[in-house]
Amino acid sequence: MSARRPARALRAAPRVAAPVKLAVLGDPLAFTRSPELHRAGLDALGLEGESRAIRTSTTELGARLRELAEAGYRGVNLTHPLKQAALDHLGRISPSARRAFSVNTVGFEPGLAWGETTDGAGFLDLLRSRGREPQAQTVVLLGAGGAARSLALALATGRCRKIAASTRRLEEAGERWRGIAPATLVAWRSEEEAASLATASVIVNATPLAGEDGAAPVALLPRGALIVDLVYGPEITPWVRRARAAGLEAYDGLGLLAFQARRSLALWTGREVPIPPLMRAVGWPR
Numbered sequence: 001m002s003a004r005r006p007a008r009a010l011r012a013a014p015r016v017a018a019p020v021k022l023a024v025l026g027d028p029l030a031f032t033r034s035p036e037l038h039r040a041g042l043d044a045l046g047l048e049g050e051s052r053a054i055r056t057s058t059t060e061l062g063a064r065l066r067e068l069a070e071a072g073y074r075g076v077n078l079t080h081p082l083k084q085a086a087l088d089h090l091g092r093i094s095p096s097a098r099r100a101f102s103v104n105t106v107g108f109e110p111g112l113a114w115g116e117t118t119d120g121a122g123f124l125d126l127l128r129s130r131g132r133e134p135q136a137q138t139v140v141l142l143g144a145g146g147a148a149r150s151l152a153l154a155l156a157t158g159r160c161r162k163i164a165a166s167t168r169r170l171e172e173a174g175e176r177w178r179g180i181a182p183a184t185l186v187a188w189r190s191e192e193e194a195a196s197l198a199t200a201s202v203i204v205n206a207t208p209l210a211g212e213d214g215a216a217p218v219a220l221l222p223r224g225a226l227i228v229d230l231v232y233g234p235e236i237t238p239w240v241r242r243a244r245a246a247g248l249e250a251y252d253g254l255g256l257l258a259f260q261a262r263r264s265l266a267l268w269t270g271r272e273v274p275i276p277p278l279m280r281a282v283g284w285p286r
Contacts, residue, residue, distance in 0.1 A: 020049030025056040026079035033282045037261040040281035041273045058085040075107040075268040083146050090115040102146030105264040120154025122260030134158030140196045141165040142215035143206035144173040152183045164196035205229040214239025254284045
């Protein structure tokens with residue numbers, strides 16, 4: 001009778017990570033490069049995954065977030081007009097997003113959806129990529145909505161010298177900007193706005209205005225200032241084009257989109273994401 005061979009231990013099959021599912025939500029989402037940035041970031045990390053652009057209105061947002069969480073999505077970026085509306089649909093919101101009244105990054109965990117804003121930190125990354133350390137800058141934000149507040153909070157944390165935000169609704173904006181030092185509010189197209197522009201080293205269009213005059217006439221922009229238009233589209237915006245023609249260093253919002261996406265991806269994956277693949281994916285600087 002032959003000796004019985006010892007039973008061979010069964011090895012567990014190697015665990016295959018599920019593809020990472022991401023999306024960008026907004027309305028109307030006429031033009032977005034976020035899915036390309038998401039895919040480029042995942043590919044740079046060696047992760048399988050996909051990203052979609054899903055048109056979502058403010059009234060649909062709550063149901064959409066629940067739907068995506070149940071479908072196993074890792075996270076989503078939010079764009080206009082959802083950044084403030086998201087505050088009502090999340091179980092955990094970062095202090096910076098709550099103070100900015102703006103969420104651009106949502107992550108899904110078991111039983112919880114959390115919100116963060118990466119716009120401000122991404123803007124500081126953008127400044128540094130252009131050789132502009134935040135603590136050396138005097139910044140004018142044209143507009144005082146959620147995007148401008150996100151940037152102002154980050155600039156304040158980065159010890160920016162001075163921040164002025166121009167708004168048509170001075171009294172209404174005052175309460176939401178209280179406590180954001182060293183930021184001050186100035187009236188739209190006022191003498192105070194013109195004085196702030198004259199000494200600015202960084203000027204940002206944080207409004208939807210996309211015409212040739214943008215949010216401020218190019219003739220009022222000081223030589224040597226960095227011009228950033230948060231608006232972006234298939235081509236550089238007319239305001240950026242005119243600023244460049246006048247000899248200014250000017251960029252549209254595609255750069256900030258890439259830098260904030262990098263930070264969103266790091267939150268979703270827990271890993272540092274290199275910026276060059278993201279820049280190549282969308283062709284920035286352009």
